[in-house]
Every structure is written in structure tokens, then in C-alpha cells.
Amino acid sequence: MKKIVSILLMLSLFHALAGCTDEDRAANTVTVLVFKHGKIAGDPEKFAQIIRTFESQNPGISVRDEILPASTDEQHQFYVVNLEGKSADFDVLSMDVVWVQEFARAGWLRDVSYLFTGDDKSAFFPGPMQAVTYSGKMYAVPWYIDAGLLYYRKDLLQKYGFSPPETWEELVSTAGYIISRERDLYGFIWQGKQYEGLVCNVLEYFWGNGGDVLEDSRVVIDSPENIHALGFMRDLIVTSRVTPELVTTAIEEPTRHIFGNGKALFMRNWPYAWNIFEREGSPVRGKVGVGLLPSFRKGMSASTLGGWQLGINKYSKHPEAAEKLIRFLTSAEVQKTMALSIGYKPSRKSLYADKDLQREQPFIAALHEVFMKARPRPVSPYYMMMTQVMQPEFSAALSGIKSPADALESARKQIEHILGGER
């Protein structure tokens, strides 16, 4: 018995050694690109196929895609630690829309402007293009896009003869009317926990009232428009009471659960929730409508932009191969494949008029207008510091610790202090 075991061990050892030499030989001729990204939704085989297509089109390049931890905070931390240490262990990286400015300012990304000429650039949605452009140069390419949406219960609106609201006031009156006549129904739910998602929510109210955080380099976060908008959000909870208090601890998933169980009339969330609502066995299947978020004045609707961008590590040893991979992954063709097989929303405008996509994924095709109106969070290398100021101040206003005016004034002072660092 012992003999057999040792023979087996020897064999496996040989095998392992032989494997090593094979790989070493291959490494001499083949460029191994390392591509870091977060988990791809759904069946991993579908994305693996896309990578294999790239490899067969580009003999001599092999791609190793490495998945980072699920939380975006951890991904940010991973990139920062490695790029600060000038690591060349990965070539292509996928970045949240709010990181590109910061990484570009730090000098960690290769300038990829020359990959795209004027026409190519305008093929992408304006929001993400703004987010990847730092002092006139492109430091990443928009890969896929996301934006805040209003989900509503078509069936209930129809039952009471309402149409989807265009202004916040309409939303409040509609919700107020319907929840007083339905049992166990919340009017409007959104994400109000102290975290990045809260900033995404609040900015949509600011923009919908003509406000903003920065105007050129001036901090205008405590403008009367913004004070009104933030006060309105607090009022949703305490005055009109169409929003339950639980939103002050809610992130995306709990709100998606509540709405998905048929317990809410309106919800603000990202596009990912749609597919889950339309799954077989979902209590709200076929009863959900989506549209632009309301605004304070008609036509001012704006969603917060989300989504991921691809960039090249400045310290990468294979920048040409990395460029090829980025070009490939952000091409119209691959974006279409990803939209059809994985459900990721293309960052190229033209695809939303694509016949196949309109037929197979009518929901995605319908998002064109939302994405055209999607705006990036304050485009600044200081954004990560600014959000650390905004999160607790917004949270304080929503939970009633501070008045909206006080919270925003304090936020303005702190942001001015941060921006003062460089000027």
C-alpha cells in the first residue's frame, strides 16, 4: 500500500514539474495579461467565453482574469495599496466611476486618450466620459453603465387612475392617496443608510432642483435649492410619511426585497433589480414599471451615474496588449454580447437602437434616456474625501439630528477645507 502511494506521489510530482516547464516555455512567447475586476453577475462561463474570443483573435496574448472581493471598498483598498507600491502584477483594472479622477491624479493610470478620436469619444454617454476625463485627457474607458431609476407598481397606479409621477410633489400625493387605501403598503422607499448609496440618492434630489455640490471650483452645497431638496427628503419620512423610517438604515438589497414582495408602491434603485422582479415566481412579476426619477420642476430629472470603467496600470509591462484588451471589451460588439448574455448596460449610445438588443432586452434598450441624463458625482480627485464628509451630514439631516441648512453648511465648510489642501 505504502509503495503505491509513494509511486502515485512521484507521478504527480513529475506531472507538476512537467506542467511548470510547459508554462515557462509558453510564457516566453505568450504575453500573460492580468485583468482585475469585481465579480461578473450570473453564469461565469459567459464572460469566460468572451475572454476566449479575445485570446483566439489575438494569438500571443493570454488573459488571466482575477476576481476581487465583492465589496467596492475592498477593491478600492486593493488597488490603492498595490498601485502605491508600484505593483506590476496586474495590467488592466476595472474601476468604479468615482475612482478614476483620484487614480489619474495620483499618476497610477496610463493616458488612453489616443485610443479614441473625437467621433469615437462621442459614441459613449456623456456622463461616463466626463468621469474618465481628467485635465483634458482620458484615463479610462467606460465599460458598462448604471443609473438610478424609479420603479413603480403599474397595476396599483392603474387601479387608482394615476400615471407615473414626473415631479416629487406628484409622487408624494400619489403615494399618499394610494397607501391610505391599501393595506401593508409603503409609499416610496430608497437608500438612506450612512454609506455611498446615500450620497447617490441625495444628489438626485439636488440636481432635480437645479442644485449641485461644486460649481467649477466653488462649493455650492449649501445653496437654497439643496437645502430645500434635503429638507424634502426628511419630510418624506416625517411629514408626508410616504417613506417609512426604515430607509435610514436601508441599502439596495433590503429595499429591493420590500418592493419585490409587493410591499411598496415606488422605489428608487439601480437597473439590476428589474431582472429579479421579472423572474418566475416573483410576486410582482409583470406589475412593475420603470422610468426617470421625478424632479422638483418638470424636465429636470437627473440620475446618479454608476458603472465601471477599464484602465491600464501605469506600471504594467504589457501596455500594448492591455490596450488591445480594453479596445476589445469596450467595442460595440462585445458590449452587445455582454448586454445580451449577462445583462450589463452598454456605455455606447448606438447600441440602444440595436434591433437584437431591443428585441431580446427591451428593458435595457428603454434605458437610453435615463443614461443620457445620468450625471457623475462631483468629478474631482478629492471625491473620496468629499463623500466622507457628505455621508454623515446627509445622514444627520435625515435622522433629524441637524437641520438640513446646518448639515449642508457644515458640509460646505469641511469640503472647502479639503479642497483648500491643493489650492
Next chain:
Amino acid sequence: MTGRESGNRFVMPAVLLLFFITVYPVFYVLYLSFHRRLLIFDISEFVLFENYLFLARDDRFWNAFSNTMYFTLMSVSLELFLGLCIAVLLNRTFMLKGLVRAVVLIPWAIPTVVSAKMWEWIYNTDFGLLNFLLGMKINWLGSTFWAMNAAILMDVWKTTPFVVILLTAGLQVIPRELYHAARIDGAGNWAVFRTITLPLLKPVILVVLIFRTLDAFRVFDAVYVLTGGGPANTTETLSIYAYKVLFQTLQFGYGSALSVIVFICTACISLFYIKILSRGAR
């Protein structure tokens, strides 16, 4: 070569290793804390105590500091009290004693992040078990009053078993004869507990206190997963604040200053306890 010299030589590798993985980082953090260092802007300048001076008038720091103190005080005293009660009960002979002891340990065996996620759902206003049992709709993690106390409750649930195990071990070494003698002298339950159990358990209680106070003072994962520091920073502890400054906003100088303060506080706490402990031993 004397025995002593050769001993030193054997110890060297371990000492070197410890030096590189603990002493060196500690001094590096101290060094960083005297700098204004912003990674993304490639700024690194020596500012001596500026970070510490800023810290002294940073409201967010003082808020985090008082949150941490409150958390530590409440959770450690509750854990000690409950742990003592449970340990004394478990020390009696009854059926299935072994099984019960094992069951008590379960919360301690679950990784903190997992139990924090679990409690996040338990505290959920709508689907949460707690509100279901109470028949109420309390917004546990969203209310400025409840959020911190909810985090404390979770920590108590999780770490009381640790206290119980240490105290049970301490109880078992108390000689039975003392109890018998006390009983013969006619001492009641309370008198036995106060004059025999408690004094003899004191060293173990101090060890428990050291461990728990240090852990509670550095609390991060439990609170971070539950509330992320919200609402409005009412549950932000020093470690969470330091984490945000260091790894989310990348201000390495200021973040290091925060970490140094946490280090100094824990060092003071340890010294305080060690002093009591050594006095007790004498």
C-alpha cells in the same frame, strides 16, 4: 558556551521576526503620524505635531472617542456580569452539562462579520425577528438612540461565551473543600459567593477584563458591518474613523495619528490592569 548564551541564540529568530512584524510597523506608524501625507497627491511633508493638534479640535475624533468609550464600558460590564452568572450556573452538576457548555460557545464560534450580518437582519425593521417577537416597529439601527445599543447587544451576545469559558476554567480550580467547609460553618449561597468564589476568581476576572476591554476598545468589524458608523456617525468608533481616513480617503498621516492614539489608549488600559493584577498577586 554557557546555557544562557545558547538560549539567547535560539531565541534570536523569534525576536527578529517579532521585531519586523510588530515593532517596526508600530514605529513606522508613529513616523507617519508626524507627516502630512496624502497618497494621491504625492504629498509627504514633515509637520511634527500638526496632526495631533488638529486631532484635538476635530469634533469627529471626539465623537468617535466618546462612542468608543461608551461601547467599551457598556459591553464589557454586561459581558462580565452575564458571563459570571452563566459560569456559576454551569459550574453546578446537572444533566447534559457537557452539551450545554458546547451550545453556549456557539455565538463565539461564528465569525464576527457573519454574526453582524445575521444581526443586521434580526434588527431589520420590517423582516427582523426582534420586531416580530416584540410586535413593534422599532428602527433599531436607524435611530440615534438605539443604534449603538443594538451594536452593544450584538457584541454581548457574541463575546459573553468567551467570558464564560475563561471564568468556568477559573471556577474549576477553586478547591471543593473550601465550599464544604463554608457550608459546615453555615454560610449561605451569597456569603459563599462573596467570600470564596469572588476573591479566588479575581485573577481570572482581571484577565478577562484585560482581553475584553482591549478588544472592545478596538472594535471595528461588528459595528462597521451593522451600521457603517451611521446614522450620522453616532456609532462611529475610533477604529472605524481611522479605517475611513486611512483606506477610504488615503490620508496616511492623519490616519496614522488616529491609530497612534488608539494604541496609546490601549497601552494605558493594559498598564492599568496589569498594575491591579500584580498588586493582587502580592
